Structures are given as structure tokens and as C-alpha cells.
Amino acid sequence: MARKSVDERHEEGREARRSVPRSAHAHWRPAPDRPDPIGLLQEQNDQRVPWLVPVRHARMRESPFTFYRGTASIMASDLAGTPTSGFDVQTVGDGHLSNFGAYASPERQLVFDANDFDETLNGPWEWDVKRLATSFLIAARHREFPEDDAHAITLRVVKSYRDAMADYGEKGFLELWYEHTGMEQIGRIGRGEFDKHEVAKRLAEFERRARSKNSLQALDKLTVRDGDRFRIRTDRPVLVPISELKPDRNPAKLEQIVRETFDDYVATLRDDRRGLLERYELVDVALRVVGVGSVGTRCFVLLLEGRDWHDPLLLQVKEANASVLEPHLHGSRYPHHGQRVVAGQRQIQAQSDIFLGWATGSDEGRHYYGRQLRDWKRSVDIDSTTPRLLDFYARLCGQILARGHARSGDPVAIAGYVGTSKKLDEAILEFARTYADQTVEDYERFREAIADGTLPVGDET
Numbered sequence: 001m002a003r004k005s006v007d008e009r010h011e012e013g014r015e016a017r018r019s020v021p022r023s024a025h026a027h028w029r030p031a032p033d034r035p036d037p038i039g040l041l042q043e044q045n046d047q048r049v050p051w052l053v054p055v056r057h058a059r060m061r062e063s064p065f066t067f068y069r070g071t072a073s074i075m076a077s078d079l080a081g082t083p084t085s086g087f088d089v090q091t092v093g094d095g096h097l098s099n100f101g102a103y104a105s106p107e108r109q110l111v112f113d114a115n116d117f118d119e120t121l122n123g124p125w126e127w128d129v130k131r132l133a134t135s136f137l138i139a140a141r142h143r144e145f146p147e148d149d150a151h152a153i154t155l156r157v158v159k160s161y162r163d164a165m166a167d168y169g170e171k172g173f174l175e176l177w178y179e180h181t182g183m184e185q186i187g188r189i190g191r192g193e194f195d196k197h198e199v200a201k202r203l204a205e206f207e208r209r210a211r212s213k214n215s216l217q218a219l220d221k222l223t224v225r226d227g228d229r230f231r232i233r234t235d236r237p238v239l240v241p242i243s244e245l246k247p248d249r250n251p252a253k254l255e256q257i258v259r260e261t262f263d264d265y266v267a268t269l270r271d272d273r274r275g276l277l278e279r280y281e282l283v284d285v286a287l288r289v290v291g292v293g294s295v296g297t298r299c300f301v302l303l304l305e306g307r308d309w310h311d312p313l314l315l316q317v318k319e320a321n322a323s324v325l326e327p328h329l330h331g332s333r334y335p336h337h338g339q340r341v342v343a344g345q346r347q348i349q350a351q352s353d354i355f356l357g358w359a360t361g362s363d364e365g366r367h368y369y370g371r372q373l374r375d376w377k378r379s380v381d382i383d384s385t386t387p388r389l390l391d392f393y394a395r396l397c398g399q400i401l402a403r404g405h406a407r408s409g410d411p412v413a414i415a416g417y418v419g420t421s422k423k424l425d426e427a428i429l430e431f432a433r434t435y436a437d438q439t440v441e442d443y444e445r446f447r448e449a450i451a452d453g454t455l456p457v458g459d460e461t
Contacts, residue, residue, distance in 0.1 A: 006412055010169075013416025016085045022423040024083045025126060026430035030438060031081055037074045037442045038449050044073055047321055048296030051249070054458035055237050056295035057450060061457060064436075065142040065382065067443040068135060069096055069292040072119055073324040074442065075131055078435070080328035084124035085417045089409030090347045092401070093119025093325055094293060095128045096135035097380065100397045103353075112181045113349045113400055118294060120344030121323040121332060125405045125414060132401055133157040134432040136394050138439060139382050149387040153394050154432050158425040160398030162418045168406035169415040176406055180350035186396065222314065223284075223303060230312070232286040232303055239301065241286045257363045258285045258300050261317060265359035265370045268339075273354050280304035280313055288316070297321065298366065301373060314373040315355065319366055336360065338369035348404035 004012070045053045060070040072094040092099065092114050099116035133154050140150035168176055222239065223230040232241050242258065245251040259282065266277055284303040289295050298319040305312060320337035334340040338358030346352050353371045361368055380393050405414065418424050449455045 006169075009410055009412040010416035013085070013087070013410075013413035014419075016087070016413075016417050017419075020083045020085050022417075022419070023427050025130070025424065026427035028078070028082060028431050028434050030078070035074075035077055037071070038445060038454065040073050040077060041071075041446075041455070045296065049298060052237075052289060052296040054456040055289055056292070057455050057457040059292045059295055061447060061450060063142055064440050064443045065135075065138050066292050067446060068138050068439050069098060070295075071439070071442070072131075072293055075134075075435075076119075076127075076324045076328055078438075079124075079127045079130065082126070082130070082431075084126050085414075087125060087409055087414050087417065088122050089125045089128075089405040089414075090344055090407075091119075091121055091123045091125070091128045091325065092117065092348060092404065093121055093123075093128075093323055093344075095132045095401060097132065097139060097393065097397055098135070098382070100400060101380070109182055111351055112186060112396065113351070114404055115349075117341050117345040117348065118318075118320065119323045119325060120341060120348065121325045121329060122408075123325050123329045125409060127325070128401055128405070129158060129161055130428060130431055130435070132397060133428050134435050134439075136390065136397075137429075137432045137436045139385075140387070140390060141436065142382065143385065143390070145387050145390075149391075151429060151433075153387065153391045154429050155422075155425045156391050156394040157398040158428045159422070160395040161402045162415075162420070162424060164399040164402035165406060165411050165418060166415045166420070168403060169411040171411075176403075176411070178350075179403060181396075181400060181403075222301065223312075228309075229283060230303065230305070230309055231284045232301060238289050239286050241284065242300075245287065254287075254363075255285055257361055258302070258317065261359045261361040261363075261368055262302060262370075264361075265317060265357045265368065268357040268359065269355065277304075277313075277355065280306050290316075290318070294318070298363075298368075315370055316373040317359070317368050317370040320358070320369050321367070337367040341369045347408050350403065350407075 045056075048056070056070065060067045076093075094116060095114060099114060100112070101115050102110050102112045103115060104110065136157055137150055137154045140153050145153075168179075171179070222232055222235075224233045232239065234240060234244055242251045242255045245254065262282060266274055269277060281304060282302060283305050286301045286303075288299045288301045290299050300317045302315040302317060303312065304315065320341050322337060323332065323340070326332065332340040334343060336358060338360075342356045342358050345356060355370065355372050357371075358367070358369045360366070380390075385393070402411075405411070446455070450457050
């Protein structure tokens with residue numbers, strides 16, 4: 001087939017407005033046959049470690065925002081009936097604001113990007129934008145910001161996405177591929193919002209705290225000295241060495257599974273990285289509770305020792321299930337869900353961890369993926385943010401999301417569709433307002449289900 005010109009692709013985007021006007025994205029109401037949100041959560045729980053499910057419910061119960069973080073499957077079901085322009089991308093799949101943040105690039109520079117890809121799948125760009133925008137509105141309401149501020153922050157997400165997509169549509173393929181967001185780029189964005197001295201001060205503090213989260217800091221926080229070796233400390237329910245699990249949870253068998261899974265994971269790495277990792281010795285393994293939405297999936301911390309105990313490496317090996325988007329779109333092109341996560345991350349992120357890999361566990365063939373743990377990672381603190389800072393963060397996340405979509409989709413066609421007016425911004429704000437209200441309703445039902453014993457809650461591991 002003859003390749004379309006830039007002008008043709010841009011016009012194709014504009015033409016899509018005829019069948020799916022941008023104003024159409026404003027409309028959402030719960031369908032008459034909308035699945036019970038509590039039932040959807042229980043379906044997910046069936047795939048999770050039973051004794052961790054109450055921990056998940058406890059974390060989701062904290063606020064409507066933490067509840068929203070754990071409801072990617074519910075929102076995927078609701079988005080399935082919404083209009084789309086027809087331009088698919090590699091979606092993040094669960095792109096709420098807490099799934100963006102800073103981390104170390106392979107070149108040991110601090111970069112900012114999306115950082116959670118458990119639900120990544122090829123699908124409509126609109127789904128990611130709506131989930132991200134709604135997360136900002138719910139966060140602003142959680143902080144009890146004035147409604148005008150909350151709306152302005154939500155609008156900022158979409159405008160930033162539109163502006164960035166127009167910019168990426170002007171770039172060559174390689175130029176776009178090499179684009180990344182480091183501290184210098186964040187500083188330029190910030191200088192448009194804040195006093196330059198305030199920007200410099202805030203970025204310096206952010207970078208200092210992020211860089212402190214390295215292997216040695218993790219060694220100090222997550223381990224204890226045991227003779228001439230370190231072992232992972234106990235911090236229930238967040239971190240529990242497998243050897244300390246209750247006997248009925250068969251800790252010896254579980255540790256064997258993790259070690260076999262680790263060997264399979266190492267085999268998926270590039271030769272040079274596999275050679276590097278094979279120089280380390282696996283010292284200890286623990287079960288780790290992570291995030292909100294992921295609680296209950298099998299997640300392990302692996303402590304490895306290199307040259308000596310001053311040369312630690314901490315890896316995280318996490319279970320990968322089918323994306324919550326799959327029932328509403330299509331199956332992944334990858335038969336292995338760990339490989340789906342890794343491939344999606346590499347496609348969306350400008351720079352990814354050198355130890356990204358996947359594995360099939362000996363525990364009934366479960367799928368896993370692995371990466372480094374605590375490599376300069378840092379994200380926004382919702383509970384201490386201000387309207388100005390959240391607005392800045394909205395601008396940053398909208399731009400980052402657009403770049404990830406542009407790397408995998410057609411930025412020219414999408415830019416042609418979203419246009420330069422505020423029509424899409426206002427439409428998605430209206431969607432976010434409606435969906436945020438629905439989230440509060442679902443949250444109250446969730447709390448009732450906990451109160452009447454339908455959903456267990458607790459912190460036992």
C-alpha cells in the first residue's frame with residue numbers, strides 16, 4: 001500500500017470528527033446493564049493470593065482516590081461503551097496520575113515518565129486520557145481544592161496532551177524516539193509556571209530525594225545484617241520474607257518456585273545484561289505488597305549480592321495477568337503477559353530499566369515480569385500538593401502521555417483529530433465530572449460491602 005502523506009494523515013484525523021465529534025466524549029452514563037463494581041472486584045480477587053485480598057481492600061478504603069487507583073477493571077468496563085476516533089496506540093491501560101514519576105535511566109540520569117504497565121494493551125488513546133484526567137479531578141477533590149481549581153487542573157491535562165501531540169506530529173520518527181523528559185526539560189516547563197528560583201529549589205530537592213532511593217538506601221531500609229550476610233527484614237504487611245510465612249502457606253515450596261522463576265527470567269535478558277546479572281548471587285526472597293490495584297498479585301523482592309555486601313542489587317518479580325482492557329478490546333499479540341508488559345513498557349517509555357524481563361513460573365505456569373527495585377523512583381505526594389503544583393503536574397503528565405502514544409500511534413492523525421480548540425478539553429472535563437461522581441457512589445457501595453462482610457479487610461500476611 002502507498003504510504004499516506006503527512007497532510008493526508010492530518011486530514012484523516014480531522015475527518016474522523018464527522019463520525020465522532022469531539023463533544024461526544026463528554027457523554028457518559030452508567031449503562032442499564034452495567035456490571036456490579038463489587039462483582040468485578042471479586043472476579044479479580046479470585047486470581048489473587050487469598051490472604052492478601054483483605055490488604056487490598058484496606059488500602060482502597062482510605063479514600064475515593066485510593067479506591068479509584070484500584071478500579072482499572074471497573075473503568076475499563078465503563079469505557080468500553082464510549083466513542084473513540086479509531087486511532088489506536090499502545091495504551092498505558094491504568095494511567096492515573098500516581099502511575100507517573102521519576103526514575104533512573106540506563107545512563108544514570110533522572111527522567112520522568114509513565115511507570116506502571118501491568119494493564120498495557122493496544123487500544124484507544126481516549127481511554128488513557130479519560131482515566132488520567134479523571135484521576136486529577138478526583139485527587140483535587142480529595143485535597144478539597146476549590147471546584148474552579150479542580151476543573152482548571154483537569155482541563156490542563158487535556159490541553160497539555162493536545163499541545164504535545166501537535167508538537168510530536170512535527171517531529172521525525174527518530175527525533176521522537178530519542179525524546180525524553182529529564183530534570184532540564186521539567187525545569188523549562190516549570191519556569192513557565194513558577195519563579196525560576198523556586199523551580200531550581202524544588203527540582204534540586206526532588207532530585208536529591210529521588211537519587212537517595214538507590215540500592216544502598218534500599219539495603220539499609222529493606223534488610224538487616226545476619227552474620228556476614230544481609231537478609232530481607234520483616235515489615236508486615238508490606239514486606240515478609242518467604243521463610244517467615246505461616247507453614248500452611250508452604251514457604252519452602254514458594255521459595256523454590258521463585259528461584260526457578262528467577263532462572264527463567266534471567267534467560268529472557270539480553271546477553272550482556274544476562275552476563276551482568278549472572279555475576280550476582282541470589283541471597284534472599286520476600287513477598288512484597290505493592291501499590292493499591294496490584295495488591296494480591298504475587299510480587300517478590302529478590303536480594304542479590306555482587307562483589308560483596310557493599311554491592312547489592314534488589315529486583316522485583318511481579319505476577320502479570322491479562323490486561324483489564326482485553327475483555328473489551330482484543331487479546332494481546334503476546335501469548336505471555338509478562339512479555340506483554342515488558343514490550344508495552346519499552347514502547348511507551350523513552351528509557352527503560354536494563355533488567356526488564358519476563359518469566360513463566362513453575363506454579364501452574366503463572367506469568368511474571370522483573371525489573372530493578374528502588375532505582376531513584378519518586379512520584380508526586382498527593383496529600384501535600386497544592387493547586388499550583390497539581391496543575392503543573394497535570395501539564396507534565398499530559399505531555400508524557402502524549403509522547404507515549406505518539407511513539408506507538410499516529411501523532412499526525414491524532415493531532416488532526418484533537419485540534420487546537422478547547423472542545424476536547426471541555427468534553428473530557430464533563431466526562432471526568434460525571435465519572436468522578438460515579439466513583440464516589442461506587443466507593444460508598446464498596447465501604448458498605450466491607451461493613452456487611454461481603455468484602456474482607458485486614459492486614460494479615
